[in-house]
Amino acid sequence: MKLELKNLYDDFRDAKTIKAYAKLIDEESKKLKKPINIMEVCGGHTHTIMKFGLPQLMPQNIKFIHGPGCPVCIMPKHRIDHAYTLAMQEDVILVTLGDMIKVPGSLGSLQDARAKGADVRFVYSPMECIKISTENKDKKVIFFAIGFETTTPMTAALVDVVIKKDIKNIFFHINHVTVPEVMVELINSRDEHVDSYNNQIDAFLGPSHVSVISGSKIYDKFPKKYNRPVVVTGFEPVDMMEGILMIVKQFTQNRCENEIQYNRVVSHEGNLTAQKLINKYFDKVSLFKWRGLGNVPDSGLKLKDNYNFLDAEIIYKDVLPQEEIEDHKLCICGDILRGMAHPNECTIFGTACKPNSPVGSCMVSSEGACAAYYKYGNLA
Amino acid sequence: MGNGGEENNELITKIFYKYFKNDILEKSEDAAVLNIDGKIAMSTDSFTVSPLFFSGADIGKLAICGTCNDLSMMGAKPLYLTVGVIIEEGFPTRDLEKIVKSMKKELELNEAIIVSGDTKVMPKGTIDKIIINTTGIGQIQQDGISSNSITQDDVIIVSRDIGAHGATIFCEREGIELSSDLKSDCASLYPIVQELINNNIKITALRDATRGGVAAVLNEWAKQSNICIEVDEDSIPVSTEVFGICEMLGFEATALANEGTFCLAISKNDTPKALNILKKFNKNASIVAKVTNKYNQKVILNSSYGTQRFMDIPTGELLPRIC
Numbered sequence: 001m002k003l004e005l006k007n008l009y010d011d012f013r014d015a016k017t018i019k020a021y022a023k024l025i026d027e028e029s030k031k032l033k034k035p036i037n038i039m040e041v042c043g044g045h046t047h048t049i050m051k052f053g054l055p056q057l058m059p060q061n062i063k064f065i066h067g068p069g070c071p072v073c074i075m076p077k078h079r080i081d082h083a084y085t086l087a088m089q090e091d092v093i094l095v096t097l098g099d100m101i102k103v104p105g106s107l108g109s110l111q112d113a114r115a116k117g118a119d120v121r122f123v124y125s126p127m128e129c130i131k132i133s134t135e136n137k138d139k140k141v142i143f144f145a146i147g148f149e150t151t152t153p154m155t156a157a158l159v160d161v162v163i164k165k166d167i168k169n170i171f172f173h174i175n176h177v178t179v180p181e182v183m184v185e186l187i188n189s190r191d192e193h194v195d196s197y198n199n200q201i202d203a204f205l206g207p208s209h210v211s212v213i214s215g216s217k218i219y220d221k222f223p224k225k226y227n228r229p230v231v232v233t234g235f236e237p238v239d240m241m242e243g244i245l246m247i248v249k250q251f252t253q254n255r256c257e258n259e260i261q262y263n264r265v266v267s268h269e270g271n272l273t274a275q276k277l278i279n280k281y282f283d284k285v286s287l288f289k290w291r292g293l294g295n296v297p298d299s300g301l302k303l304k305d306n307y308n309f310l311d312a313e314i315i316y317k318d319v320l321p322q323e324e325i326e327d328h329k330l331c332i333c334g335d336i337l338r339g340m341a342h343p344n345e346c347t348i349f350g351t352a353c354k355p356n357s358p359v360g361s362c363m364v365s366s367e368g369a370c371a372a373y374y375k376y377g378n379l380a
Numbered sequence: 381m382g383n384g385g386e387e388n389n390e391l392i393t394k395i396f397y398k399y400f401k402n403d404i405l406e407k408s409e410d411a412a413v414l415n416i417d418g419k420i421a422m423s424t425d426s427f428t429v430s431p432l433f434f435s436g437a438d439i440g441k442l443a444i445c446g447t448c449n450d451l452s453m454m455g456a457k458p459l460y461l462t463v464g465v466i467i468e469e470g471f472p473t474r475d476l477e478k479i480v481k482s483m484k485k486e487l488e489l490n491e492a493i494i495v496s497g498d499t500k501v502m503p504k505g506t507i508d509k510i511i512i513n514t515t516g517i518g519q520i521q522q523d524g525i526s527s528n529s530i531t532q533d534d535v536i537i538v539s540r541d542i543g544a545h546g547a548t549i550f551c552e553r554e555g556i557e558l559s560s561d562l563k564s565d566c567a568s569l570y571p572i573v574q575e576l577i578n579n580n581i582k583i584t585a586l587r588d589a590t591r592g593g594v595a596a597v598l599n600e601w602a603k604q605s606n607i608c609i610e611v612d613e614d615s616i617p618v619s620t621e622v623f624g625i626c627e628m629l630g631f632e633a634t635a636l637a638n639e640g641t642f643c644l645a646i647s648k649n650d651t652p653k654a655l656n657i658l659k660k661f662n663k664n665a666s667i668v669a670k671v672t673n674k675y676n677q678k679v680i681l682n683s684s685y686g687t688q689r690f691m692d693i694p695t696g697e698l699l700p701r702i703c
Contacts, residue, residue: 005624009627047630056687057686
């Protein structure tokens with residue numbers, strides 16, 4: 001039998017299996033003592049939820065809270081301004097990943113910079129920087145690194161090559177962030193409007209690809225210390241339905257644990273080689289400002305001090321805008337991310353804030369909650 | 381070509397005359413004089429693509445198919461085309477000849493001719509290699525085909541598996557090296573339309589799913605005809621290659637461009653017959669949607685496990701998702 005691509009995903013999108021899980025979740029949910037809100041931390045999960053219309057398969061007492069796990073959405077404006085400023089430098093080629101190109105800072109987006117003649121390129125693998133740097137020896141190639149634990153090892157691998165091969169014209173602007181720290185922030189953060197710690201998150205779906213790298217161990221503290229169950233879950237609809245069922249069962253069986261749904265790949269320890277590489281080149285920054293959430297302790301990474309000579313943030317310190325930019329006053333993204341408000345409760349949703357002219361983080365990329373609401377409208 | 385002097389212009393002109401040769405063109409008058417009976421359709425389009433040569437076609441084939449297909453989609457037989465070519469100084473003559481050759485081949489398929497042409501050479505760096513404009517006139521074979529008159533009596537069909545052109549161009553442009561049979565669907569559609577008309581199929585509307593893909597066409601139709609189009613997600617024909625690229629990069633096949641794939645709104649009674657004819661040209665032709673009044677002016681995607689979502693209009697540049 002010839003193995004086709006279809007064979008690899010078919011079972012994970014099988015209509016009968018999805019329906020069967022929907023029925024199981026429905027039956028199990030009847031035993032719930034109170035409604036539960038599940039936060040899918042990752043934008044990829046939000047995408048699956050919206051694309052496959054999973055909320056329509058949920059009983060009344062199970063709701064999703066769309067989390068902050070989209071690296072593009074949470075990028076604060078002043079750091080996008082860094083990218084823009086670097087791109088506009090005379091002899092610089094700015095390289096970054098995908099969606100980053102469209103996100104507007106206060107100076108404009110990278111797309112705008114490109115229209116003004118800047119050399120901005122988007123790549124699938126940071127390793128493509130090497131080819132770009134060889135073809136443009138007289139230019140400085142700056143990799144504007146973004147993403148969670150999933151993309152960090154790729155940046156670390158590029159740093160590794162640059163150092164080992166002594167490549168002189170590749171530099172880094174690091175914006176890597178980490179998942180567990182922001183989850184803690186969401187649980188601990190205070191609702192400024194009512195001055196309480198009343199967030200609505202009852203459980204977390206952990207993104208599987210993050211744990212492929214970091215293991216499921218990064219979530220051990222959530223059931224233990226914060227009384228929130230976590231299930232590390234895959235991205236196909238069948239995976240997600242199973243993950244949701246596992247969470248509901250924890251509640252009905254009075255358990256609070258850190259479980260793995262995606263056990264075909266994820267282990268408790270994760271990819272130790274990748275972790276070692278990350279730890280070799282990166283340190284935690286004490287505060288990273290997240291768009292919509294503000295400063296989150298220990299949630300960002302930076303190059304270790306011995307690699308300052310590769311750090312574009314240091315090399316270009318004099319031209320990069322230093323002042324941080326506050327989020328728009330009317331934007332309620334912070335509340336949406338904490339599960340305390342829905343996008344359509346925002347006064348600027350769909351009026352001043354649209355996918356083509358986003359004000360807040362949740363409208364920025366297709367993975368944000370507001371963009372998803374805007375796109376899928378009243379059917380979602 | 382050198383610096384755009386007279387000699388070079390002459391060279392270019394020679395290439396065009398050599399391949400587009402016909403009685404009207406050879407008269408070299410200031411304008412072509414044409415004899416056409418009955419209603420005519422007219423359309424113009426300019427073509428720029430990177431890379432110029434790609435798996436399945438090139439900019440020349442694209443320039444002829446594009447305009448001829450627009451005429452075909454109005455039920456018109458393409459007859460006469462004009463061509464304007466703007467070339468960057470230094471563009472290799474060999475490449476130009478290759479492009480013109482594939483234009484000639486595609487013209488023959490459509491039984492259409494070039495009756496007037498123009499070339500300009502621009503200084504190096506002022507344009508990106510080559511831009512081709514074609515304008516075409518066609519004779520209406522079936523009157524009344526319109527995107528404004530689709531009703532609940534119609535069924536929506538796509539003529540083949542979708543997204544091949546968009547996926548091909550994206551991969552070649554971004555240097556994604558895949559070993560696959562993926563190639564652009566770029567093709568002339570008139571032969572298919574002619575067969576439908578000859579068999580007296582009642583065609584309500586036709587539109588080729590170029591930029592914005594099938595999603596754009598269906599959304600335009602829903603708005604223009606004030607209807608709701610309900611798509612059965614599983615029935616949309618997508619090749620394994622295109623599906624794989626979409627999964628890898630986070631694209632929707634329905635948003636990818638096509639250059640030889642079209643949507644049809646056909647009266648329910650004629651659907652089996654129309655589908656038979658379409659399948660002769662491509663076995664993947666399928667009924668994909670029905671027309672309702674559930675949410676007028678919207679396109680709904682129905683999944684096989686009972687969920688629904690709107691199929692939105694693709695905007696801007698295609699960008700992959702990060703994670």
